[in-house]
Amino acid sequence: MFYKPDEGHGLAHNPIAACVSPRPIGWISTISATGHHNLAPFSYFNLVHNFPPTVMFSCNGLKPDESPKDSWVNARDTGEFVYNVATFPLREALNQSSTAWDIEVDEFEETGLKTLPSELVKPMRVAASPIQFECRTIEVKHLPTNRPENPNTVVFGEVVGVHIDEACLTDGMVDYDKVQHISRLGYLDFATIGSRFQLPRVFVKREQD
Numbered sequence: 001m002f003y004k005p006d007e008g009h010g011l012a013h014n015p016i017a018a019c020v021s022p023r024p025i026g027w028i029s030t031i032s033a034t035g036h037h038n039l040a041p042f043s044y045f046n047l048v049h050n051f052p053p054t055v056m057f058s059c060n061g062l063k064p065d066e067s068p069k070d071s072w073v074n075a076r077d078t079g080e081f082v083y084n085v086a087t088f089p090l091r092e093a094l095n096q097s098s099t100a101w102d103i104e105v106d107e108f109e110e111t112g113l114k115t116l117p118s119e120l121v122k123p124m125r126v127a128a129s130p131i132q133f134e135c136r137t138i139e140v141k142h143l144p145t146n147r148p149e150n151p152n153t154v155v156f157g158e159v160v161g162v163h164i165d166e167a168c169l170t171d172g173m174v175d176y177d178k179v180q181h182i183s184r185l186g187y188l189d190f191a192t193i194g195s196r197f198q199l200p201r202v203f204v205k206r207e208q209d
């Protein structure tokens with residue numbers, strides 16, 4: 001099949017997200033300008049560069065009261081956020097943290113998740129999450145949308161601090177089986193990391209190497 005997104009797919013369910021699967025889930029903690037703690041999952045999330053490590057998450061749509069989502073507002077207002085890795089044991093709390101609470105609700109308290117302070121930024125870390133990145137906001141970008149009631153705001157951030165639970169390392173490498181990452185597929189589907197294989201890297205020698 002071929003379809004133009006603005007003309008419809010003709011299927012019972014929108015296939016777009018299933019076509020780009022899996023997507024990592026950024027479990028993003030922020031703090032509001034007035035000091036309220038916030039936590040929410042974003043599957044429009046990724047690492048976009050290594051030097052420096054740079055991540056992005058995208059807030060789509062609005063809260064039920066039609067106000068903007070807290071995560072991007074907080075990341076803009078305070079210039080900081082934390083990425084917590086989403087894991088299989090934490091999947092229920094992760095899902096619960098997607099509830100559209102008011103900005104002054106402490107979402108760690110609501111979900112019962114214990115926190116750890118960050119080293120370099122104010123937002124707290126999810127203590128039970130074995131990997132966390134402390135991030136400083138680089139840019140908040142409002143992308144065009146063909147549904148004005150469904151804005152698309154992308155937050156880019158530089159990773160300024162990395163926490164890795166050493167229990168999740170094997171021979172100095174992050175062990176996927178120990179971390180138990182979860183990712184988002186299409187529809188209501190999620191995934192864990194299953195079979196893996198390695199490919200030798202094809203390097204192109206450049207003049208400056």
Ligand SMILES: Cc1cc2nc3c(=O)[nH]c(=O)nc-3n(C[C@H](O)[C@H](O)[C@H](O)COP(=O)(O)O)c2cc1C
Binds near residue numbers: 039042068069070101
């Ligand atoms: C697994 C999962 C992934 C999600 N991914 C996104 C996303 O990429 N973008 C988005 O705007 N909302 C996403 N949501 C919904 C937000 O988490 C939800 O709107 C949340 O209330 C936003 O919180 P905030 O207002 O504190 O930013 C996702 C929810 C779940 C459960």
